[in-house]
Amino acid sequence: MLTIDKLEVSYGAIRALHGISLEVPDGSIVCLIGANGAGKSTTLKTISGLLRPRAGSIRYQGDEITHWAPKRIVAAGISHVPEGRRIFADQTVEENLRLGAYSRRDRAEVAKDLEFVYELFPRLRERRKQLGGTLSGGEQQMLAIGRGLMARPKLLLLDEPSMGLSPLLVREIFSIIQTINRQGTTILLVEQNAYMALGVASFAYVLETGRVALQGPAKELASSSEVRRAYLGG
Amino acid sequence: MGFFQMLVQQLLNGLSQGAIYALIALGYTMVYGIMRLINFAHGDVYMVGAFCGFFLTADLHWPFPAALVASMLLTSLLGMIIERAAYRPLWNAPRLTMLITAIGVSLFLENLFIVLVSPDPRTYPAGVLPQHTFQFFGGVRFTLNDVLFWGVTAVLTFGLQFFVQNTRSGQAMRAVSFDSDAASLMGIDVGQTVSLTFAVGSFLAGAAGVLIGTVYQIDPLMGIMPGLKAFVAAVLGGIGIIPGAVVGGLILGEVESLVSWAGFSNYRDAVAFIILILILLVRPSGLFGSTAKEKV
Ligand SMILES: Nc1ncnc2c1ncn2[C@@H]1O[C@H](COP(=O)(O)OP(=O)(O)O)[C@@H](O)[C@H]1O
Ligand SMILES: [Mg+2]
Numbered sequence: 001m002l003t004i005d006k007l008e009v010s011y012g013a014i015r016a017l018h019g020i021s022l023e024v025p026d027g028s029i030v031c032l033i034g035a036n037g038a039g040k041s042t043t044l045k046t047i048s049g050l051l052r053p054r055a056g057s058i059r060y061q062g063d064e065i066t067h068w069a070p071k072r073i074v075a076a077g078i079s080h081v082p083e084g085r086r087i088f089a090d091q092t093v094e095e096n097l098r099l100g101a102y103s104r105r106d107r108a109e110v111a112k113d114l115e116f117v118y119e120l121f122p123r124l125r126e127r128r129k130q131l132g133g134t135l136s137g138g139e140q141q142m143l144a145i146g147r148g149l150m151a152r153p154k155l156l157l158l159d160e161p162s163m164g165l166s167p168l169l170v171r172e173i174f175s176i177i178q179t180i181n182r183q184g185t186t187i188l189l190v191e192q193n194a195y196m197a198l199g200v201a202s203f204a205y206v207l208e209t210g211r212v213a214l215q216g217p218a219k220e221l222a223s224s225s226e227v228r229r230a231y232l233g234g
Numbered sequence: 235m236g237f238f239q240m241l242v243q244q245l246l247n248g249l250s251q252g253a254i255y256a257l258i259a260l261g262y263t264m265v266y267g268i269m270r271l272i273n274f275a276h277g278d279v280y281m282v283g284a285f286c287g288f289f290l291t292a293d294l295h296w297p298f299p300a301a302l303v304a305s306m307l308l309t310s311l312l313g314m315i316i317e318r319a320a321y322r323p324l325w326n327a328p329r330l331t332m333l334i335t336a337i338g339v340s341l342f343l344e345n346l347f348i349v350l351v352s353p354d355p356r357t358y359p360a361g362v363l364p365q366h367t368f369q370f371f372g373g374v375r376f377t378l379n380d381v382l383f384w385g386v387t388a389v390l391t392f393g394l395q396f397f398v399q400n401t402r403s404g405q406a407m408r409a410v411s412f413d414s415d416a417a418s419l420m421g422i423d424v425g426q427t428v429s430l431t432f433a434v435g436s437f438l439a440g441a442a443g444v445l446i447g448t449v450y451q452i453d454p455l456m457g458i459m460p461g462l463k464a465f466v467a468a469v470l471g472g473i474g475i476i477p478g479a480v481v482g483g484l485i486l487g488e489v490e491s492l493v494s495w496a497g498f499s500n501y502r503d504a505v506a507f508i509i510l511i512l513i514l515l516v517r518p519s520g521l522f523g524s525t526a527k528e529k530v
Contacts, residue, residue: 050415074421086416088409099409102402103421151421 001026007056016042018210031189031197034207040190048080079153085144089133100150117146138169194231198222244495252487253387257442258464259479261435267411267474274336277461278343283309283443284452306440313436347454355451463506472520
């Protein structure tokens, strides 16, 4: 579904990605793990068009989308739930969700998806009239994911959805990620919580300072001594 | 007239001046909200609006309402051109670069108009508006012109509020103001939204320019002082906050009127800057600004 080839991205003079290649097959969950500053968020931002690569290509469902504007990428079915949630704190939960569907004109289908998101996250329905900024961290993460789903994506990019959440909430979020995937959405998951991510993904890439250091089926990586030492605490 | 009548009279005068400040302040605050830029050329857009109204009524003999609307459309076009030509190329440059560019655009427009229309002051044709003075409450007066100022300002500010709260484009504007990257990820075209914001802000400034032309002389430098004062009004209300700009503008108009009445008319212009200093010292986020940071 998504194929990235030798992607290079810089912030001014600072090179963040040194030619990474990766593949996300249709229907799968692929995870991208690595330490802080490895280039995980940069990869996602480049896919969604917020950053322009210096070189390399991004292909999605047969189209070369490397230089598309974010608006066109969203319309093509890629939804990016950014690191730190980035919800619109001054707008209500429901307004946030409706903004997620901004690119869509099929009102009846949007209403259905709103219902779907509320079923997935009943707490959001309870708080639908509340301002986004008044939600707890876990609820904000749910809102961010729900908002991402409102675009009805074929490919969902999730950047550290477990960040700052209690272990209980982390488990809840990961189980929802699996539910979303079972319903047919392909997922590229970025995580520092390698243990949880390797548990749900089928394939994994390990980034180190802008390069793919390791890759393989998630189960194999989870049992590899290298990964255990570096990311799973032994 | 007794003291109380005179007070009411001053408040009414202040309301008309305040309406002009409010209309200009809205453009400052919207542009600041969306791109963190103090658009110093905004006062000059107001000046251009006044001249559009002048040429349409004096030379082309258009009826006033048509001239008003056409001038607003012309200034919104000017706003979009300024944004595209001067600011868009600097999106990734430091904010200071853009601020200096704004001052450059301001000087450019002022000097362009000095060359194009001469520095001489002009007056809108007599009879461009019917004249009528109303009296009530034992001698308090206001004119049809005042009614026009209040009416146009009220319609435009409520219209703007409706637009921002209830339309798709307004929703996009709010989202971009809050977090432009997050808005991009929703599929909102940030460039188009910024362009629209300049158009709307300049539309309002154009209205203010034509209104003021019906009561005062106009000249190419007329935008400088009202521009600065409207900026103060926007800061007073909380820069980036739409209702704040209106309230800030009205307060500034009233304060100036009362200061003149109290016999300090020489200090009329200084008052705005005293307010600016006070607000920056005491409450930099403005009357309507929240001091609390949002939750992380
Ligand atoms: N806006 C930015 N400006 C300059 N450098 C940046 C910026 N964002 C990220 N970087 C740098 O790019 C590298 C990769 O960052 P990032 O993609 O955020 O890593 P990760 O998401 O894996 O923690 C880091 O060295 C970081 O310092
Ligand atoms: Mg990151």
